[in-house]
Amino acid sequence: MSWLPCPDPIPGDARAADLIETAIIPRARDLGGLEVRRALPSAKRQMVGPFIFFDQMGPAEFVLGEGFDVRPHPHIHLATVTYLFDGEILHRDSLGTELKIRPGAVNWMTAGRGIVHSERTAPETRARGTRLFGLQTWVALPASHEETDPAFSHTGESELPVIEEGECRVRLVVGKAWGHSSPVNVFSDTIYADVALEPGARLPIDADHEERALYTVRGEIEIAGERFPPGQLLVLRSGAPLTVRNPGPKEARFVLVGGETMDGPRYIWWNFVSSRKERIEQAKAEWKAGRFDTIPGDADEFIPLPESR
Structure with missing residues (x-):
């Protein structure tokens, strides 16, 4: 396929300020010995489409014997979406899943009425040293699906559509775009694409999805003559x-995320998301009382319920 025509801007074309609603600079946090940069939720914006949580993990390099450890913890009423650029993570959950995710693949874990999972560096990976760089996002479930049964799906790198045209390369992680569809099942209109642009390359982004944002991963990108460095979430105006x-001398990489506006407000507390405050209170009590399922092979540790948050 070919991209849509991309003529150079001319006087009177939209400015970047007309196309970008807000730019969010992520805040740094520590997650199990790994620095993460959190773009959502933020004071400027809670959600973009169904995406209610957006973390950049790394880039980090671990010395021999060290690694990444997020002990067992619970979720409700959301789906976690893990996507890596470098390294690997061992995922385990209370359904009995045990699987490594590597770059270019996607893990989609539906928490529904409740699930417990852990994310670690495997012992054999620690023994040889490793790096880690990727994104973890949470997708809020529509109210009608919040209490669905928990589930896990892994879609390998070779199963995701890759669209190449000239110096543009797009891996379609979730959703439909540019005439292609990802095989990952979703609960509402959702888009997630990993885009690489060589120097001088261009990519048109249409307005088919109600809400959209770009997260700059590596290199600079340019929109309507304005340049944006890596590490920003650019929330795009609807309908534009x-x-x-890519104006720079090296490859630029960014992800496009978004989808339809959520079907009402969402409450978020620790690892719980819901359309109902009382359901979060119930989940808090259940985790504190030990009523969530445990993880086969990883049941000796857990993250306690925070005292306040």
Whole structure:
């Protein structure tokens, strides 16, 4: 396939300020010995489409014997979406899943009425040293699906559509775009694409999805003549198509995320998301009382319920 035409801007074309609603600079946090940069939720924006949580993990390099450890913890009423650029993570959950995720694949874990999982560096990976760089996002479930049964799906790198045209390369992680569809099952209109642009390359982004944002991963991108460095979440204005260009001398990489507006407000507390405050209170009490399922092979540790948050 071919991209849509991408003419150079001319006087009177939309400015970046007309195309970008807000720019969010992530805040740094520590997650199990790994620095993460959290873009959502933020004071400027809680959600973009169904995406209510957006973390950049790393880039980090672990010395021999060290690694990444997030002990067993619970979720309700959301789906976690894990996607890596470098390294690997061993995922275990209370359904009995035990699987490594590597770059280019996607883990989609539906918490539904409740699930417990852990994310670690495997012992054999620690023994040789490793790096880690990737994204973890949470997708809020529509109210009608919040109490669905928990589930886990892994879609390998070779199963995700890759769209190449000239110096543009797009891996479609979730959803439909540019005439292609990802095989990952979703509960509402959702888009997630991993985009790499060589120097001078351009990519048109249409306005088919109600809410959209770009997260700059590596290198600079240019929108309507304005440049944006890595490590920003650019929330795009609804209904406004635009073109992204790589103005720099090296590859630029970003992800496009979004989808339809959520079907009402969402409450978020620790690892719980819900359309109902009382359901979060119930989940808090159940975790504190030990009423969630445990993880086969990883039941000796857990993250306690925070005293306050």
